[in-house]
Amino acid sequence: MKHLKSFVSFTAPMVIMLITFCIYLLINKVVVNYKQNITNDYSIIVVSNTPFSKINNIADIKIKNIKILERKDIIKDIKGKLSESSLKLLNEKLPYFYQIYLEEFPTTYKLDQIKEELSNISNVKRVETFSNNHNKIYSLLLLIQNIIMVLFILMLMLSFLLISKQIKIWFFEQSERISIIQFHGGSLLYSSKPIIKVMAFSTLFSIVFIGLISYITFININLLVKPEIVTLIPKLNDMQFDILKVILLAFIIPLITFFGLSVQHKIK
């Protein structure tokens, strides 16, 4: 019963912390995927009186591609409504249209910078960034990401406190046993074997539990989220490095807590 109580006291904060960390990692991936998707679709339109000289970077963002919008394509739609002479004049007078694709999706601040830098190029008449539509969703995702990060930090602190409190209680309860073992030449690490075993078992249980929950969630993701978001959810194969991070965190937190408190106990 005592062991079960210790086990639950260690496992509960650990599971909560790991779930929050998993959500944080997942949201991170979703944001990255969404950013990649909108980066592929997103372009800036520049209207210039003269041909545009080649540029590689704008506002420290690498330019992926600059596409020229052909004049004949632009006037194609109005071809039937104009006379031949008007069309000829229009073809001569029409400015150059460029579509600029970037390597990454810019923030609102960067977009303003881009607009300003492009507008400052001589003969550039107009710059259209079409930022509003994309920016709203992107900002929302960033907000969710930040909220989850704050939540994760809070959970991390809470778990750290709960685990350290549990170890402190154990040290207090076992102080006589620890001192007897130390009288016979046993180290603190040796006398802490039972608590280390409980902690190791809790950690392994938490990892397996979180692994199962994550797996079930991933294979049923279509039922849990809307179809338009499913494409943004990463595949389980793309999460290998994140899984490693979760396992590392599950081991690091109890280890740091235990060694911190052991040192404190030793000093006392």
Next chain:
Amino acid sequence: MILATNITLSYDGKKNIIENGSFHIKEKEFIFISGSSGSGKSTLLKSFYGELGVKKGHLLINKMDISKANSTKLLTLRKNIGIVFQDYKLIKEYTVEENIMLPLELKGYDERISKKQVKNLLNHVQLAHKANAYPAELSGGEQQRVAMARALAHNPSLILADEPTGNLDEYSANVIWKLLRDANEYLGITVVVVTHTIPKGFPIKYRRFNIDDGVVYEAS
């Protein structure tokens, strides 16, 4: 075995319990440390196994200067010492067998050899039938016999006993005195016992140190 040179012991660094104590305990000796209550007998014994640091002077136990030893060295020293306490200090979650096996496990003995050694010791202290019992199921005298068996388990060169018969009836006390005597006489273990009263007609050669007003001196 134990060489103290002008040692001063104190709990709080202000009031000295033992002052400028100098003495020499040779190998295979049987020593009694006596004195009135609060004279510092147990304090002196605590300094022998490093539970209390030496404020001034030098204290050599098994040629190790305990006044300069770090915690790792102290733990190594304790692995070669057997300690018997007045309140037995048995681990209540361990069985009798597990309690006796503790110093053997700490010294890294093979489990098979340890079990054999524990069996011999349990026979020696006449508690073979209680091997799987827990300390709470034993009488005070039985618990102290388990503590004695634990102190002997790893063949220590020194046994330190702090009032080992203080909580026992006469019969149990005599059993413990015999076990301590045998350890010294037949196994050649140096034994240092802190006690109020030395048993009358103690049959082996011994020396006695007395502590009075913080001064350690050899009594005739």
